[in-house]
Amino acid sequence: MTTPATPMDTVTLERRIAARPETVFGFFTDRDEWLSWMGADGTFSFEPGGPYRTRVTGENVASGRFLTLDPPARLVFTWGWEGGTPMATGSTRVEITLEPTPTGTLLHLIHSGLPTSEACEAHAELWQHYIDRLAERAEGGTPTPDPWARPTATRLPPCP
Secondary structure (H helix, E strand, C coil): CHHHCCCEEEEEEEEECCHHHHHHHHHHCHHHHHHCCCEEEECCCCCCCCCCEEEEEEEEEEEHHHEEEEECCCECCCCCCCCCCCCCCCCCEEEEEEEEEECCEEEEEEEEECCCCHHHHHHHHHHHHHHHHHCCCCCCCCCCCCCCCCCCCCCCCCCC
């Protein structure tokens, strides 16, 4: 369930996933696994301070830096859109925690620092869409091609 939380600059989401936290965490720290649920292309440096860039939808490129990688429990990274106003590259923060449960994992996502209520609504929809795809992958399924992603002819250059 996705709900904008207080304060209004934050989106929160919880999702139960029938896979161990170690499995789910791997989908956040391996390029091919990440791109299997979100994005058409990307470059990632999975270490604290490491940059990433990923073409999420069509020509929309999200980028930022990884702040914390604490396997298999917690991942924190900045998020923003290249060329995006008012949400510039790395201007917001995403925190993912993975809590073990008897049937798998409870994923908590908090995306904070969003500049407007419209940005909160858009990112609530974005994260729900992609976390559903992540859950399907982590549970052993293969999501259908992402209807939000449009193929592009160019690959992203490496992270700066």
